[in-house]
Amino acid sequence: MTITRKEILKLGDLAKIEISEKDVEELQKQLNKILKFVDKINEQPLINNQNSIEVSAPHKSRLRPDEITENLDRLSISKNSPNSSESLITVPLVIE
């Protein structure tokens, strides 16, 4: 299994990471090396569909009660944005 040039650009689109033309070739080479490495998991005959795919936490996760607890102040949160105006966050035009 190898990743094509087209797929690299598609991955950049899905992951929202700009990939420049000059970086595509190097990325393609590196990601294919990683894929070759991880492909080992498909070679193991003992590991097949019969094995469970449970998440292996040693204990059960749980939900906390649905109660309002301490809240962060809205103005401070918006101040953390690289571009904000009072309690609003400024971004480029989203809808034309």
Next chain:
Amino acid sequence: MITPTDSLSDIKKGLDNKSFSCKELTKFFLDRIEKANKKINCFITVCRESALKEAEKADLKSNSVPSPFAGIPYANKDIFCTSQIRTTCGSKMLENFLPLYDAEIVRRAKNLGLIMLGKTNMDEFAMGSTNETSFFGAVKNPWDLTKVPGGSSGGSAAAVAAGLVPFATGSDTGGSIRQPAALCGITGLKPTYGRISRFGMIAFASSLDQAGFLTRNVEDCALCMEFLSGFDPKDSTSANIPKGDYSSELYAKLEGKKIGIPKEYFDGNLDSEIGHCLAEAKDIFSKLGCVLVDIELPNTEMAIAAYYIIAPAECSSNLARFDGVRYGFRSINSNDIDSLYKNTRNEGFGTEVKRRILIGTYALSSGYYDKYYEQAQRVRSVLKNDFNQAFKKVDVILGPTTPSTAFPLNKEARNDPTELYSSDLYTIPVNLAGLPAISIPAGFGKKELPIGMQLIGQAFNERVLLNVAHQFQLHSEWHYQIPKFNESCDE
């Protein structure tokens, strides 16, 4: 008199006897950090003013605070959010990020009166095992400044090894506490998944991430566990399972304890000098009355491949939050919302992080999910079962922490991204199974570089793990060794 390698109980004694004040103690470590950090780059942020202020306050109330930790300095890996103190996670993306709240482990430390000296350097978003992926530059190993300290908690490990802090926090997703602890000759504990709250710990791979400690010895680890671990309702993966009295159980005799020796951990991948040190360690355990039992962990090799699917898959999801909108870095080269996301993430993340996000996106994408992600989860359940079988026969498993001692710093020469994957061969299976494990010093290689021994315990049984590790330290002296570099911070 304060010595840079004092254990927590030594420091506590000194404070109680008034041999030194908390301010003197804090200043002592801050001065050492100032000298050493230029050379080994283990701190991203040093909190000199706030630490001295806290120390003065601690001195004023020294008689009224019952906390065993009151007035003791420590450092946090820069993955833990600290309210209004810069938290970078080793990334340009968070270069100027000021969190609005403390991580739970930081909050607990504050309540106990611990004094935070600063935030330690780390691989970007904890992705790496050399500390070279940090946006703030690589950390150097105090044992040899041309070698890596390990990663991703390399800054914490180097700081403890160089006597700059008595202990530091870390996080371990595939070995990020144990591997740097081994390469820097200190003690590093990754507790059971769920044992310590991850609230406020910036997420990398949520089914694997676990907070823990890098300390001078096992006794200090036990103290950290006693006071900083435990259930937190704010973390849905936090386990509400009673803790033990870790410190008092350190002294239980080991007579009859069964120690598993997995043959897969002692094969051709392991440097012979590490094998030799572990043989001596096994002898010590035999003399202490332990029974060494040969066991098998037959799918160990598969663990790395499974990890390098699961961890990137989870990171691709977790790191989606860094989009330049609500906090962190934002690219100025954007005209619309899509290019804002894409340029921000391209400019804000380093090469390794982007590579992992892309591979994770691939493994989760339609058509490849079954072949990679599901299959990796199957491998994971097989590995977990291997450990379950082993623990029917033994109390603790012994093996190496790393296949080699610290290797040269040389980021530019690492063209193959998979080149370093095997350095986590012995630590990764533990994260996939969610188990606790500790790395403790077990000797030195020919180049006078430290060697770590890993002990793996049963889920939520850190008591036995710490007991076995402590008994080894009572009968060995490796954990007392300090790098020559430390003398340069004394002048």
